[in-house]
Amino acid sequence: MSTPSGTYATRPDPRRLAAVVVLVPLLAALALWAFAWPAARTAPRDLPLGVAGPAAATAQAEQQLARHRGAFEVHRYADGAAAREAVRDRAVYGAIVVTDRGPELLTASAASPLVAQLLQQAVSAGGAAPRTVDVVPAPTSDPRGAALTASVLPLALAGIAAGAAVPLLGLRGARAVTSLVGASALVGVTAAAITHSWLAVLTGDWWAEAAVLGLSTLAVSSAVAGLGALLGRAGVGLAAAVLMLLGNPFSGAGSAPEMLPEPAGAIGQWLPPGAGTTLLRSVSYFDGAAALEPALTLTWWAAVGLGAVLLGSALKSRAGQRKPGAGREPAPAG
Structure with a gap:
């Protein structure tokens, strides 16, 4: 049957129609998986974290970190100076330093503000919050990254x-x-x-x-x-x-x-x-x-x-x- 313009109407290709119907939802599902899955499963997994101080003094801190199974990868340092250097070198995201005045938490919000906040929560769970020192702070113009x-x-x-x-x-x-x-x-x-x-x-x-x-x-x-x-x-x-x-x-x-x-x-x-x-x-x-x-x-x-x-x-x-x-x-x- 001819169209008013004198040309014949063409039927849409069923294969192309099926491709659009199938591929568009598939692409949407792939995009949702790629973006939503990491966001919904955000949690520490072998996150490098330092512990500094005498072995007898750091035992309690290590036991507290061990409660978070698989969350932290503990690196041991002799003192606070070595731990600070490790944070600056990006070997660890932070460190717990046991001193005579009590535990001290070293963070680097420039590496990840979210991780710095998470470390404060993890170390403070079930006890008093330690003194926190941001060794490498994020810029004041972008504190949350x-x-x-x-x-x-x-x-x-x-x-x-x-x-x-x-x-x-x-x-x-x-x-x-x-x-x-x-x-x-x-x-x-x-x-x-x-x-x-x-x-x-x-x-x-x-x-x-x-x-x-x-x-x-x-x-x-x-x-x-x-x-x-x-x-x-x-x-x-x-x-x-x-x-x-x-x-x-x-x-x-x-x-x-x-x-x-x-x-x-x-x-x-x-x-x-x-x-x-x-x-x-x-x-x-x-x-x-x-x-x-x-x-x-x-x-x-x-x-x-x-x-x-x-x-x-x-x-x-x-x-x-x-x-x-x-x-x-x-x-x-x-």
Whole structure:
């Protein structure tokens, strides 16, 4: 039957209709699982915590921590000075120091305000609250770490957008690599100007922070562009889905990797958003302590992604040369 415009109406493809009906709820369920599951199961799991003082004096503190089965990974130190150094080096999130004046709790709210609060509650349970010393405090402009946590998603989106733009604009080879590096560098400088210079939520070296923010963006963008160069649009979608649905909620930015259910905490630190957040905290608040591992993780992502971009470009160039008639001059007329 013809339509009023004179064209024939086409029936919708049942397979496409079924795909929409099935895939949309599946995607929603996956997103809810990825974001809601870690949030609903937030609790300490082998959280590194120090105990300092004579063995006889720290026995009671260790017994109190042992009541929280599987919650804390206890590290023993000889005295309070060693415990403070361990907190500054990010070896532990805090420490209980037994002194002649009673127990003292060392925390580092810059590492995680949520963990610092949790340690106070755990140590104070069933007794008087000890004196608390914040060895590495969070900046006064962001005492709860909300601004730092909120920066994870925009940086991931910027990286995904830059990575998706490369194959969509037809950029290949050295031009694609130059575009990714340049865009990431500009994102790093812009993000540092906002978070450090304007909001004052970062307090470390400005250029080091800009480098971390740029490297985090490059790790994301190169992964998206690399899979796009190898697999086309499907690769772009796959990379974006993994980085958004796993990288963002598994990053531990709002709490700590040890506060997430396993294996979410471990997976998050192997993805750019989690590694980037950990590295940014180390550079901004801890003078670069414990920065090597997340820096290597981001560098690995960036290097592999850029390598995939170059490989995909080379494969497409070879495929174009092998096509019949490719590169041949047209025959003269007549």
